[in-house]
Amino acid sequence: MHQYDHEPKKIVVCGKSGFGKTIFCYRFLRAAKYDCFFIFDHDGQFAFRNGIRDVAFSDEALETHWKRRYVIFNPSEMFPGRTAVAFEYFCEWAYHKSGTVPGKKLLFADENQKYTDTKNISPAFSTNIETGRHVGLDLLLATLAFNRIHNAVHGQATEWVTFQITTERQLKPLLEIGFDKEEVINLPKFHYVGRTDRGEFYKGTVSP
């Protein structure tokens, strides 16, 4: 079931630890209009912070979650200590499921730098990034910094959101796409700046 009319959205959220990335993403997930959600809950934080007990730890549970189109996958039992492998598995699974139904789907992966590689991108993650639009699959990624994600992710991102970042190395990719250095360095906690794919900048805040 290919969807040629899908306008892809790939949002990358970055910034220092504890400044509001995860809060931003949760708020986005609550507000966004999607027909299906795929949540990669690599360390159980999503379930814990949202007070959710019904989490999928197995293939059977994934199928149950899929029936209601809101999938929260915790990989700790199927892939103990192998989060990168788990992410690859989940990307492939979400892509496959997305191809079986019409509508808009969103995959959310927090703390992406913990289980993806900046040098070698895994095949299923790459497929989601490059061709997710064919199956209506969008992406919301949070990572410590843009230099912690693969170039393919940079290349395909449609929207960038940053909280405070202060190190030169991590600022560089942001400055290259037009973010203001002083502004990003001085962002107070819970404040962010975003950039759309049309090159428009916007500001906002989140609160816990």
Ligand SMILES: Nc1ncnc2c1ncn2[C@@H]1O[C@H](COP(=O)(O)OP(=O)(O)O)[C@@H](O)[C@H]1O
């Ligand atoms: N449940 C909560 N109660 C109180 N404060 C919280 C809660 N969750 C997050 N915070 C505050 O938000 C900050 C973390 O925001 P978060 O979005 O998790 O940051 P990041 O994902 O960028 O590391 C913490 O430093 C804390 O001050």
Ligand SMILES: [Mg+2]
């Ligand atoms: Mg976080």
